[in-house]
Amino acid sequence: MLMELLYQSASSRPDDVALVYRDERVTHAELLDRAERLAAGLAAEGIGPGDAVALLLPNDPTFVAGYYAISGLGGVVVPVNPAFKQDELEFYFRECDVRAVISDDRGAGVCERIVAGWDEPAQVIATSAAHGQALTVDMLMQAEPAKLDKRSAEEPVVYMFSSGSTGRPKRVARTHGQVRGESEYYAWMGIAPEDKIFCTIPLFHTYGMGCCMLAATRTAATLVMLEDPNPFLLRRQRALELLEAEGVTIYPGVPFNFRLMAEAPASADLSSVRLAFSAGTALPRPFFDAFLDKFGVPVRQLYGCTEAGTLTANLDEDPVATFASVGQPVEGVEVLIEDEDGRIVPPLTVGEIAVKSPGLTSGYSDMEELNRQAFRDGFFLSGDLGQLDEEGRLTITGRKKLLIEVGGYKVDPIEVEDVVVAHPKVAEAVVVGVETKVQGEELIKAVVVPNDELDERDLIGFCQQRLANFKVPQVVEFREEIPKSPLGKILRKYLI
Amino acid sequence: MNVSADIEQFILSELTQGRGITEIDASENLLSKGIVDSHVVMELVGFLEQRYGIAVGDGDLSPENFESVASIEAFVGRKRNGQT
Structure with missing residues (x-):
C-alpha cells in the first residue's frame, strides 16, 4: 500500500528528479527501479512479509530505496539512529526481532558483533564491502526488478520508538494504512511536484520520514538531501549554498538549524523558500x-x-x-x-x-x-x-512527561539514569535537564550520590560507552543525598 | 607529543568511547564517520582553544578545518601563525 506512492510518482513523473544527493540526481523511475531491485534481492535472501529489517543509514538514496523495498515486500522497516552505541542498537534489534540490518560502513561491524551471538540468524547487509562484509546492497541490487504486490492497510510497515514514561523507549508499530494516511496531509498542505523539499533532519525520525520522505514521494516533489548534515555547525554554509542553488521551496528543520543559519557569517538568497x-x-x-x-x-x-x-x-x-x-x-x-x-x-x-x-x-x-x-x-x-x-x-x-530537549532530540532522563546507576561507584542518581544560555536548549546533568571515590570523567566515559552522544550527561554534580519529599518523591526542582 | 598525536589522543579518550575505535588514521574522515558530530564538536573546539591558545571564530567552523586529524592539525598551525 505504501509502495503505491512510489508507483504513482514513477508513473506520473518518471523523468522528474526524486532525489538530489551530492552530484547524483535520481529520477522517480530510477528510484522505483532501485526499490524493486533491492526488494527482489532481499526476497532472494529470505526476507518476506512480517520480517523486520533495520535501516542503520544516514540520509541518502539507499535509505529511501531501502524503506520502500522493505515495505513493498511486506516487511517492517526499523529506522535506527546511526549514532546509537552497541547496547542501544542491540535493544532495538531485539525488541523488533530484526531479520536483517542494512548498514553503512561505520555501523556494519558493530551490527555483525550484535547478531553473531543470536540463536536465530540475522543478516548484515553493508553499503559497501570496504570492511570485508560478505553481503552488500550492490549485490542485492543485481536482482531483476519485479513489480511488488499490494499490501493490506492493516499490515505493519514501520517500527519506531517513543521516549518517555518508561525508561526504555516504547515500540510504536504503524501500519501501511496509517502511514499512507499521514502521507495525504502533505498533498493537502499544497506540496506539489514542482516543490523541492530540503532534507537535513534525519529520515530515521518521524519528522524526517513524514515531512521529507513521505511528503516528497506522495506529491512527486524533489527531495534535496544534505549529505552528512552533522555537525550542522560545520555544515550550515553548505546548507545555505544548497538551499539557494537548488531553489528549495520547502524546508522542515528544527530550531537548532534555524538559529545556526541565522548566526552564520555568510548569507544566501532564500527567496525560493515558501x-x-x-x-x-x-x-x-x-x-x-x-x-x-x-x-x-x-x-x-x-x-x-x-x-x-x-x-x-x-x-x-x-x-x-x-x-x-x-x-x-x-x-x-x-x-x-x-x-x-x-x-x-x-x-x-x-x-x-x-x-x-x-x-x-x-x-x-x-x-x-x-x-x-x-x-x-x-x-x-x-x-x-x-x-x-x-x-x-x-x-x-x-x-507532562519528563523529557530533556537536546539539539532537536528528546532524551528520557530515566533511560540515562538507568545507565548512570549501573556504574559500580554510584549509589543513587537523578538526571535532569538544565537550561543553557541558548533558549530552548538544555544540558543533561547527572546528580550523583557516589558510594566510593568517583571521577566525573570516569562516569561520563562510562555513559559514552553505552549511550549515543546526545544522551550523555555533560555535567555531573556530586551530592551526599538526593532531595526527596516526605513520601520519597524526588524533588527534581531542587536539582536544576 | 606532537600536535597530531595530541589531537588523536584527545579524540580517542574523549569522543570515541564505546565504538571500539583504538586508533585514527590522520587522513580518516571524522565527520562522515560520525566521530565528530553536533554533540561533541564544541568540546573539540574548546580543547583546541585551551590547549593551543587559539581563538576559533564563526568563520573557522567549516568541514575543511575539522574533517580529519591532519586538517585539524593544519588549521591549528595556521591559527598559531596568525593566519585565518
Whole structure:
C-alpha cells in the first residue's frame, strides 16, 4: 500500500528528479527501479512479509530505496539512529526481532558483533564491502526488478520508538494504512511536484520520514538531501549554498538549524523558500526573528509525534502574528484539550493535548497498561500540554512527561539514569535537564550520590560507552543525598 | 607529543568511547564517520582553544578545518601563525 506512492510518482513523473544527493540526481523511475531491485534481492535472501529489517543509514538514496523495498515486500522497516552505541542498537534489534540490518560502513561491524551471538540468524547487509562484509546492497541490487504486490492497510510497515514514561523507549508499530494516511496531509498542505523539499533532519525520525520522505514521494516533489548534515555547525554554509542553488521551496528543520543559519557569517538568497517549518521543540522567538531578519523567511511551527506523525501545521497567511502557534490540525486530524479528569476544556484553557488521526498507531507493542492510559476512544493522550484558540490554532505550553530537549532530540532522563546507576561507584542518581544560555536548549546533568571515590570523567566515559552522544550527561554534580519529599518523591526542582 | 598525536589522543579518550575505535588514521574522515558530530564538536573546539591558545571564530567552523586529524592539525598551525 505504501509502495503505491512510489508507483504513482514513477508513473506520473518518471523523468522528474526524486532525489538530489551530492552530484547524483535520481529520477522517480530510477528510484522505483532501485526499490524493486533491492526488494527482489532481499526476497532472494529470505526476507518476506512480517520480517523486520533495520535501516542503520544516514540520509541518502539507499535509505529511501531501502524503506520502500522493505515495505513493498511486506516487511517492517526499523529506522535506527546511526549514532546509537552497541547496547542501544542491540535493544532495538531485539525488541523488533530484526531479520536483517542494512548498514553503512561505520555501523556494519558493530551490527555483525550484535547478531553473531543470536540463536536465530540475522543478516548484515553493508553499503559497501570496504570492511570485508560478505553481503552488500550492490549485490542485492543485481536482482531483476519485479513489480511488488499490494499490501493490506492493516499490515505493519514501520517500527519506531517513543521516549518517555518508561525508561526504555516504547515500540510504536504503524501500519501501511496509517502511514499512507499521514502521507495525504502533505498533498493537502499544497506540496506539489514542482516543490523541492530540503532534507537535513534525519529520515530515521518521524519528522524526517513524514515531512521529507513521505511528503516528497506522495506529491512527486524533489527531495534535496544534505549529505552528512552533522555537525550542522560545520555544515550550515553548505546548507545555505544548497538551499539557494537548488531553489528549495520547502524546508522542515528544527530550531537548532534555524538559529545556526541565522548566526552564520555568510548569507544566501532564500527567496525560493515558501514554507519553512520548525518542529521537535518550541521555536524561541529570538530564533524566529533572527531568521526572518536575515533571510526574509518566517519559520512556521509544526507539531507531530512518533505515535501519529504530523498533526498540525501553522499555515496562516500571517505567520508572524501567530508565530507561537503550531497551527490548526491538518485535514483528518482532531485535536482536543482535556483537563485532569478527561473533560474537554474551553478555548484558551491549558490542558493535555489529545489527538485522533488517520496516521495514529493502534498502541505501544506489549504495553497493555500504558495503552489503556494513553489511548482512549480513538484518541491518543500525547503527554504534551497546550491550548486551542477560538480559531482552533494549537499552542504548546509544556509537557507532562519528563523529557530533556537536546539539539532537536528528546532524551528520557530515566533511560540515562538507568545507565548512570549501573556504574559500580554510584549509589543513587537523578538526571535532569538544565537550561543553557541558548533558549530552548538544555544540558543533561547527572546528580550523583557516589558510594566510593568517583571521577566525573570516569562516569561520563562510562555513559559514552553505552549511550549515543546526545544522551550523555555533560555535567555531573556530586551530592551526599538526593532531595526527596516526605513520601520519597524526588524533588527534581531542587536539582536544576 | 606532537600536535597530531595530541589531537588523536584527545579524540580517542574523549569522543570515541564505546565504538571500539583504538586508533585514527590522520587522513580518516571524522565527520562522515560520525566521530565528530553536533554533540561533541564544541568540546573539540574548546580543547583546541585551551590547549593551543587559539581563538576559533564563526568563520573557522567549516568541514575543511575539522574533517580529519591532519586538517585539524593544519588549521591549528595556521591559527598559531596568525593566519585565518
